[in-house]
Amino acid sequence: MxxxxxxxxxxxxxxxxxxxxxxxxxxxxxVVWNNYRQVWVEVNFLQYTMNSTFITMMDLIGMxxxxxIVAYGLAFFEFRGRNLxxxxxxxTMMLPSQITMIPTYFIxxxxxxxxxxxxxxxRSFLGGAFxxxxxxxxxxxxxxxxxxxAWVDGANPWKIFYAIYLPLAKPALSALAVFTFISAWxxxxxxxxxxxxxxxxxxxxxxxxxxxxxxxxxxxxMAGAVTTIIPVLxxxxxxxxxxxxxxxxxxxxx
Amino acid sequence: xxxxxLWGFAFTxxxxxxLLIFFLFPFVFSLYLTFAKWDLFNPPQWIGxxxxxxxxxQKVFWLSxxxxxxxAVLFVPLQTMAALFLAYLLNQQLRGKxxxxxxxxxxxxxxxxxxxxxxxxxYNNEYGLxxxxxxxxxxxxxxxxxxxxxxxxxxSIAVVNIWKGAGYSMVLILAGMQNISKEMLEAxxxxxxxxxxxxxxxxxxxxxPMVYMVMILSTISAFHAFDVFLVMLGDVISVADRNMVPxxxxxxxSFLNFKMxxxxxxxxxxxxxxxxxTIFQKVTEKRWVHYE
Numbered sequence: 001m002x003x004x005x006x007x008x009x010x011x012x013x014x015x016x017x018x019x020x021x022x023x024x025x026x027x028x029x030x031v032v033w034n035n036y037r038q039v040w041v042e043v044n045f046l047q048y049t050m051n052s053t054f055i056t057m058m059d060l061i062g063m064x065x066x067x068x069i070v071a072y073g074l075a076f077f078e079f080r081g082r083n084l085x086x087x088x089x090x091x092t093m094m095l096p097s098q099i100t101m102i103p104t105y106f107i108x109x110x111x112x113x114x115x116x117x118x119x120x121x122x123r124s125f126l127g128g129a130f131x132x133x134x135x136x137x138x139x140x141x142x143x144x145x146x147x148x149x150a151w152v153d154g155a156n157p158w159k160i161f162y163a164i165y166l167p168l169a170k171p172a173l174s175a176l177a178v179f180t181f182i183s184a185w186x187x188x189x190x191x192x193x194x195x196x197x198x199x200x201x202x203x204x205x206x207x208x209x210x211x212x213x214x215x216x217x218x219x220x221x222m223a224g225a226v227t228t229i230i231p232v233l234x235x236x237x238x239x240x241x242x243x244x245x246x247x248x249x250x251x252x253x254x
Numbered sequence: 255x256x257x258x259x260l261w262g263f264a265f266t267x268x269x270x271x272x273l274l275i276f277f278l279f280p281f282v283f284s285l286y287l288t289f290a291k292w293d294l295f296n297p298p299q300w301i302g303x304x305x306x307x308x309x310x311x312q313k314v315f316w317l318s319x320x321x322x323x324x325x326a327v328l329f330v331p332l333q334t335m336a337a338l339f340l341a342y343l344l345n346q347q348l349r350g351k352x353x354x355x356x357x358x359x360x361x362x363x364x365x366x367x368x369x370x371x372x373x374x375x376x377y378n379n380e381y382g383l384x385x386x387x388x389x390x391x392x393x394x395x396x397x398x399x400x401x402x403x404x405x406x407x408x409x410s411i412a413v414v415n416i417w418k419g420a421g422y423s424m425v426l427i428l429a430g431m432q433n434i435s436k437e438m439l440e441a442x443x444x445x446x447x448x449x450x451x452x453x454x455x456x457x458x459x460x461x462x463p464m465v466y467m468v469m470i471l472s473t474i475s476a477f478h479a480f481d482v483f484l485v486m487l488g489d490v491i492s493v494a495d496r497n498m499v500p501x502x503x504x505x506x507x508s509f510l511n512f513k514m515x516x517x518x519x520x521x522x523x524x525x526x527x528x529x530x531x532t533i534f535q536k537v538t539e540k541r542w543v544h545y546e
Contacts, residue, residue, distance in 0.1 A: 073265025098521040103280035126272035186365040225368040
């Protein structure tokens with residue numbers, strides 16, 4: 001399972017041309033860093049990295065904040081339509097994106113948001129089924145007595161949310177943050193549909209089109225692939241625990 | 255549970271908007287589009303069942319179903335077995351367990367485009383790693399991804415999908431395995447059960463609900479697979495009919511050919527097929543899944 005990664009790393013450090021000799025060398029001789037410079041500067045992967053970082057961060061903030069608020073509302077309050085929302089939420093997990101993709105594109109087209117980051121970011125601020133479900137399950141495990149005590153002391157529901165329950169939910173919020181980071185960073189379909197201008201490309205999209213741009217030169221493509229993987233790898237290394245727990249407790253991915 | 259209903263409604267409002275704008279409207283509109291002709295620029299035209307009729311007579315649609323079916327038949331059992339094996343391995347008292355877990359999980363977090371590019375290089379006809387290995391043991395090189403045999407192309411892509419997905423399924427199964435009590439295994443061992451008996455008579459029945467869930471999730475993901483085919487099949491517009499899969503076809507018809515009606519009919523057709531398969535799996539669940 002590791003061999004493909006080593007192969008990628010080794011090719012990305014190989015002098016252009018010598019990847020086309022057999023046998024393939026595990027440690028390139030000489031080790032060449034120029035592929036990275038070329039991909040970052042000439043093909044603009046530095047720009048793509050910044051674009052991906054911006055979009056991912058916005059998604060992360062929006063998703064964690066909105067899911068926390070909605071999950072709190074579902075877990076602690078009784079109101080008409082609550083069960084309907086819950087049911088609809090589970091329903092959205094079943095619906096394939098191919099069905100909603102065309103009308104959604106139409107919505108963004110109608111408001112003139114094609115070739116902007118809005119289609120990739122704004123929806124995160126309205127919450128998502130996976131995150132709400134995850135946090136709802138977590139809020140359910142927290143004691144209700146805290147709420148009653150704070151209410152008697154005169155705190156309003158909003159204050160009870162951010163002063164009491166939000167700090168308690170940190171483990172679940174971290175899990176959701178890691179999930180959102182990875183799925184936003186890896187997102188391919190939406191950038192592909194919505195972004196035309198090359199300067200706005202994300203890393204996966206840039207990598208997808210890199211092939212045509214560098215005439216299939218594998219040393220450069222592999223340098224691009226490494227660039228795309230490294231940030232998500234770092235996030236995973238630091239937050240591995242939350243990610244694995246999150247999967248095991250819900251059985252779903254973002 | 256509080257009865258401050260207005261607060262509850264206010265807190266859930268963002269998601270209600272999400273549901274109405276990005277799920278309810280698209281759901282209804284897309285269903286309507288399956289009966290319409292629309293190029294995205296001019297107003298849609300009602301054409302009745304023509305999209306559906308065309309769909310049933312379109313050869314490439316059936317080819318794409320054959321391919322994704324073959325893909326699922328390879329991918330689901332093989333990935334489940336791989337995940338079961340990896341989980342069993344990690345459940346032993348091994349040294350460096352967390353390192354292994356990280357390695358198994360690495361493909362899961364790798365962006366599809368990057369993972370796909372690596373495998374395109376491995377599968378490369380002339381200079382790829384795989385053919386070099388085959389040649390050094392005396393086997394003729396094979397043009398995996400650009401082969402004229404559809405099953406070789408789809409099969410090669412299924413291998414990539416297993417590599418990418420096994421670690422994720424492993425975590426689910428591992429969570430189930432960690433519930434097996436040491437006492438039970440110990441007692442069985444006392445009674446003379448060997449490793450295989452322990453595995454097949456104790457471990458498998460106990461993790462069977464998790465294995466079942468993994469199979470359902472990976473069946474659905476096989477039919478939803480888009481990214482892997484997008485990267486591995488190359489330029490969408492020039493994908494050969496014999497290698498086509500439904501989601502690439504839907505993408506091509508909608509965003510490259512602007513035939514929104516027939517693309518919508520295809521998306522709904524695929525959705526119905528997935529639904530039927532899932533229901534079938536649910537019905538047969540009781541036959542082999544063990545619940546306490």
